[in-house]
Amino acid sequence: MQKPIYILGIESSCDDTSASVVCDAKVLSNVIANQEVHAKYGGVVPELASRAHQQNIVPVVQQALKQANISKEQISAIAFTNGPGLMGSLLVGTSFSKSLAIGLKIPLIDVNHMQAHILAHFIDRENTKIPPFPFICLTISGGHTQIVKVTNYFEMEILGETIDDAVGEAFDKSAKILGLPYPGGPLIDKYAQLGNPKAYKFTKPKVGELDFSFSGLKTGILYFIEKQQRINPNFIEENLNDICASIQFTIVEILMDKLKKAVKKTGIKHIAIAGGVSANSEIRKKLQSAEKHFGWTAYIPKFEYTTDNAAMIAITGYLKYLNNDYADMSVATKARLKVTE
Structure with a gap:
């Protein structure tokens, strides 16, 4: 043995x-x-x-x-x-x-x-699907935002990545603008559960087909909050849930739009997520609904x-x-x- x-x-x-x-x-x-x-x-x-x-x-x-x-x-x-x-x-x-x-x-x-x-x-655990090769992995964290094509354990190709800030940074800096403590990403997720994701509209960046950019979105959120606070100094407290829901909705839409393009380009429908931001409840929900709507198979890691x-x-x-x-x-x-x- x-x-x-x-x-x-x-x-x-x-x-x-x-x-x-x-x-x-x-x-x-x-x-x-x-x-x-x-x-x-x-x-x-x-x-x-x-x-x-x-x-x-x-x-x-x-x-x-x-x-x-x-x-x-x-x-x-x-x-x-x-x-x-x-x-x-x-x-x-x-x-x-x-x-x-x-x-x-x-x-x-x-x-x-x-x-x-x-x-x-690829950690061996019960009741968990393991992605077959090749698959696409959206790696999202405080320092990275990448779409990676995984051909085998150690053969990977970056299909697209952020040209400035990482998605986790966008969540944390947006939280800081709202006066939330560090790390703010999980708090945005928490308050977003209680808000209207369509309450406020933020512009999505226009960058390369599979690349990401979050610095413009961050600036847009800052200017929006400053403008609203000049009109109503209590704007954040009175609308915190809706603001968080709208920020989260916009960020997750950006991620999902790029994933759809990656699937179209590669024909690969096995989609995994990884990194700290893959704990976000909205991206998990959206990936699970993509299984029904687009015929994808989603691989979502355990929170730990x-x-x-x-x-x-x-x-x-x-x-x-x-x-x-x-x-x-x-x-x-x-x-x-x-x-x-």
């Missing part, structure tokens, strides 16, 4: 320290330590993030091994995020992973954070695998391990890294 393969995944690309153990594509543990310190600054402070990673990484890894009920000697390989992300944060995870791999004399596997978001769909987490790093590490695709100890951390690299 084949010996089980245990992969320890470590994720430290931004402000969450996470460790996970997978055994043959099944998640045994997925521990995430959030950093509350950034909320009062209205965004992630890189220096504070890397310091918090240094404090969190040992207890988080210990907890992941304990929950998985294995000893460190049973680990087959260590997978870690080597980019993209904040350099200081990435270095903490990279240094720790290299040291542990040397100490245990086991392989080290470098993982592209953006590929891992997509490959989270949408934000930055080490389970997606571990599953990617597992797939690379099967290929004997290991990293050298000289592997460098990269703050910028495309999904195709």
Whole structure:
């Protein structure tokens, strides 16, 4: 009988320290330590993030091994995020992973954070559809907005991407304009549930066929709010639900319009979403209705695998391990890294 393969995944690309153990594509543990310190600054402070990673990484890894009920000697390989992300944060995870791999004399596997978001769909779990190749993945997060054609585990092609801001940034900055605390994206989603999505109309940007742009929309929202507040200083409080619903409706319409074009262009009707913004209730709803209306098959990740987490790093590490695709100890951390690299 084949010996089980245990992969320890470590994720430290931004402000969450996470460790996970997978055994043959099944998640045994997925521990995430959030950093509350950034909320009062209205965004992630890189220096504070890397310091918090240094404090969190040992207890988080210990907890992941304990929950998985294995000893460190049973680990087959260590997978870690080597980019993209904040350099200081990435270095903490990279240094720790290299040291542990040397100490245990086991392989080290470098993982592209953006590929891992997509490959989270291949975590083995009950009652979940796994996308067949080729499929299209809409990768939406605070730092990325991309439409990716996925031909196999490690062959990906960017069909379109944002030319300025990412969609998560558009949600968070719109929330900031409305005076909502960071991170504001989930709050817009929450208030939008109670509002009228057609209450206010915001213009959609005109960019390349499959590319995105959100900076103009953000500016449009700012000018609209400023104008309304000059007329009525209590405009935001009195209309918060409708404003949030209208912003969310516009952003999701932009995403869906581009997806429809990507399906038309490629003929691929298997559509997955990945990244932090794939937790948004409206995009999930729209994708599910597209199954009925357009004959698509939608692949929607579990909420715990949408934000930055080490389970997606571990599953990617597992797939690379099967290929004997290991990293050298000289592997460098990269703050910028495309999904195709």
